Amino acid sequence: MKVQGVIFDMDGLMFDSEKLYYQANLAAARQMKLDYSDDYYERFIGASDEDLMAFFxxxxxxxxxxxxxxxxTYQAIDDAIHHGQLQKKPGLDELLTYLAQQHIDKAIASSNYKTKISDFLTATQMASQFPTIISMDDVAKGxxxxxxxxxxxxxLGTPAQQTLVLEDSLNGLLAAQAAGIPCIIVPDLIKPTAQMQAQALxxxxxxxxxxxxIKSNA
Structure with a gap:
């Protein structure tokens, strides 16, 4: 496929932020003396805060x-960002440079909210690189x-079959499939399941x- 547009997930795909969220959740649970299972976090990777809060x-x-x-949790995340703990994923800068050179359009589509997306992009000096951002502020369901x-x-205005979704989670893969857009998985905290291996591009x-x-299909 010749790629005309790329849609980026954010957490766990662009940034190593899922670990920060997980650590912040654990710290909040300890502070509040709440039971918190690893399964709580894993099942909602890629989902919206509304889904997470309904479960909690x-x-x-x-x-x-x-x-x-x-x-x-959010205070802990803000503190981590302030202390420079938010790291870009390997290859992000190089991929963005290539897309810019080839004039391939790009967007962020994240289950996070615009304020947090803006915080992340500002902290990593990337605010000017994504003029198109779709967040939970813009849609009914994550x-x-x-x-x-x-x-x-x-x-983006690009054809679905010439657009590529980049994701790290099963929730994201299912969303891309439902939207009719090919999806590449770049794993983060969760190893690819058999379902992900079967359904991802x-x-x-x-x-x-x-x-x-993308280069090889140019």
Missing amino acids: REAFGSEAQVQQFMQV KPAPDLFKAALTA AIMPDLFAVRDF
Whole structure:
């Protein structure tokens, strides 16, 4: 496929932020003396905060506890960003440079909110590189619903089969499939499952490999 547009997930794909979220969740749970299983985090990688909070309302049994948990988590994330702990994923700069050289359009479609996306891009000096950003502020449902990717595709104006979604999660892959857009998985915290291997266009080790894939199909 000759790629005309690329839609980036953000957390775990562009930035090594899933680890920061996980560590922040653990710290919040310890501070509040709440039970917190690894499974809680893993099942919602790539999903929206609404889905996460709905689960926590049932798990924690209190809306006030959920709100406090999220507040403590976000404060920990803000502190980590302030202390320079947010790192780009290997190959991100090189991929973005290649896309710019080839005039290939790009967008971010993230289950996060615009304020947090802006914080991440500003902290990594990337705010000017993504004029098109679709966030949970823009759609009714997050991943695995296709809303984010459909909106990003419309904004880019590229054909679905010449557009590439880059994701790290099953929720993101399912969303891309539902939107009718080919998806490459670059794994982060979760190893690719058999379902991901069967349904993704490809599974690649890093964004360097994605750049080389796009080059080879130019």
